[in-house]
Amino acid sequence: MTSIILLSVFGIVNLFAGFAKNKQVLLPLVLVFLAIVFGVNLLDWNNTQTYFSNMLTIDNYAVAFTGIMTLTTLLLLPFSQKYISNNDANLGEYYSLLLFALVGAVMMVGYENLIMLFIGVEIMSIAMYVLAGSDKTSLRSNEAALKYFLMGSFFTGIMLFGIVLIYAATGTFNITEISAAQASALSEGLPDSIFVMGILILVIGISFKISAAPFHFWAPDVYEGTPTLFTAFMSTVVKTAGVAAFYKLMVAAFAASYAAWFPTLVAITVLTLVIGNIGAVIQTSFKRMMAYSSISHAGYMLMALIAFNESSDTAILFYSAAYSSASIAAFGVLKLVQDQRRSHLYEAFNGLGKTNPLLAFTMTVSMLSLGGIPLTAGFFGKFFVFSAVLANPDMLWLVVLAVVLAAVGIYYYLRVVIAMYMQPAANYDTIRVNSFSSFTLIVLTVLTILLGIAPALVSELL
């Protein structure tokens, strides 16, 4: 709870700090803020509290996800340094918008009431709409913002419609009461079509937010057009918050009507896995590939969700942590390369192994992690997801499908590795990397490998 208040206050402070002449202070300031939030958030561990007359519950689930999302943001921001020298960039505003988006994300993992979920989604989304268009002179960025905003608000509307239908059927917004109401309705043998409709529409709304297929069409264009720093935020924090909220919704509110929504979610999961992985294969742009890859990872997280047993939350938590640390590193390297070589195609990475061994190594570890190769966190991510799903042996076919698609994944993740180490570059210009970015990349690489060797650090939390 304190983290929400702190993040809001720090966001406003940052907004005013943006007026400062010397923009050098902004980055350290926001990093200190995030570090404080991270620390304060941990104080709520094992101390479940409910706030705002049952609107918000901060339990271990919320604390763990808040911790991961805060840390992700913290490790992402060092790559924003280039903006400091750019006078057109309103750095203070970017930082405060990111902090506000984080406020929304924290609400999404701690809500106790559907209204709170809706407010969380909106706070996060509106900040992201603005950030998507923050590169004002770029047509692509403008297009991204417009697309994201139009589609996003449309689907938020759909979400709200779902919430209203659920209210109509149960007379409450509180997820515990919804759960109790449907249990009593089911015991009387009344299949309430309005209620089921509400669930499915709500599922569609959230699926949009995590770019699950077939509601993913916005994602590749928006990811490509959005400035890379914010794409990274979108594909990690926004996705983590979305999946965490999704799982919480299904467990806490709709567990009893499992049979009603399960087939729909299975279909969404399968489509997401297939479209994400196949779509990524045919891309020529690394950034677009990462967009499709993020769709496919949403699919793996959804697999953990539909497994719907006691190991699901651990699987989702670990997968988010593994996916976030690898993605941030990949996007960080992409941003550094893109800033200098002005391209986000695979070719931009040619010869990076020679000119910037650190960047190339970091990228390789991230790609191996996203591909799920052992020694990296991604392997245990896949391991926990597969274990959760296989607890129900009838779902074996889904694991087989995921396995085949994971092998497809190796194909596109390796392409950038091949470009870096094996393709000659036209001109070997070394990418300039300041020491702070290098340090962050090293931290991320160590984190990815550490989680790949000692997964218990995260997997035993929940």
Place this chain on the structure above:
Amino acid sequence: MITALLLFWPALAALLVLLIKGQGAKKVAFVAALVEFALSLFALSAFDTQSGALQHKLSLPWIESAGISFSIGMDGISLLMVLLTTFLVPLIILSSYKHEYKNPHVFYALVLFMQTGLIGVFVAMDAFLFYFMWEVALIPIYFIAAVWGGANRIRVTFKFFVYTIFGSLFMLAAFVYLYLQTPGTHSSDVNAFYQLTLSAESQSWIFWFLFIAFAIKMPVFPFHTWQPDTYTESPAQATMLLSGIMLKMGIYGVLRWLLPVVPYGVSQWDELVLVLAIIGIVYASIIAIRQRDLKRLVAYSSIAHVGLIAAGIFTLNEQGLQGGVIQMLSHGINVVGLFFIIDIIFSRTNTREITSLGGITQNAKMLSIFFMVLLLGSVGLPLTNGFVGEFLLLSGVFQYQAGFGAVAGLTIILAAVYMLRMFQGVMFGTKSEATENFTDLTFNEKAVLIPLVVMVFWIGLFPNTFLSISEPAVNTLLSIINR
């Protein structure tokens, strides 16, 4: 403790080698690999060869709540595989002395790092540790082949990597399923897997999930299509690592994680596997006869030999299994020797085409002798190592079904055809332009080939030295399979 030392020493040495710039890296790597060999000899000396149980055990909690432990140990089969690895790696490093690879420190660090993965596969007694090491061995060899390889290396190694990952992900899925079937809080320990009693139906599909992973690695027909290209395009040292040691991971995997875990699944499908393996023997032998590139020829011969090993171990009798184990050693030694000789010839003449070579015997007496010995070992002439293994394997296959044995026996005739044809074309006849100024072996080259040739005769004359090490373990394995 010694097992852990064996496992981590190469990885530590790899980090050390990474710090050494320039060609000094290969010397440090060689010394490190020799130390590793000495360690494995120490492990052998402290090993009770009468017992079929696991020895030199070490088990530490890894992911405690999930019942996954860092559990390593060796029985006779593991020990022989470890010895093969530690024996071959220093020779492979020494064999590279004439090459000046770019970024030698990275190259040799990757070789040593791969050794950790290989040893890990052979000593892992926990399914997830096994899977972990299985992939750890793959990543370095991919980079060695893809960065230092030939002209088509990128496309070819890409296929290799995706192909093997594809197979091993199925293995992972099977392991996860088996793990979830273990009672209580679950365990992925090898003995917990052995104690599972699964329905015939689930054993049947688990068999295929595991078999695909191992069959791709070996490779067994029809999963072999990555192999000839990869062997041809890889640098010589990577080819030796792949063919000499890495393919044994697949066979070892069958012995440790397939046969005893799903015996009923095996009994449903063993006939099909034998048919595939025997098709592979004949098919690869015939293709080998038609090859003009030396490396491709030996690559196909390797598929044929591995086919026989696969056929032998799926007969599930003692001869077949013992033959498989001893033939893994023999094949590792012969194929590494042959690929090294091809590398020597290539580095002097710049060609691997049989037609553009010839008459090398006139200039290089020593090379001819070593080549002949290794080649005859590979053909399976009595007194050489190949004979022992092939004899046991074929007698195993005959016991299983005489008809299979007769067809599989073709391997000896066909091997003689393609191997002697190769020797004839390369070594005899008139000198060609390329072989005009061929020089005989250098000191370093002899230092690699002499130990290999000694082993050819040692295994050929005194196979019991090695058979007695694996025998108790093979019997234990058989009693688990026939439980």
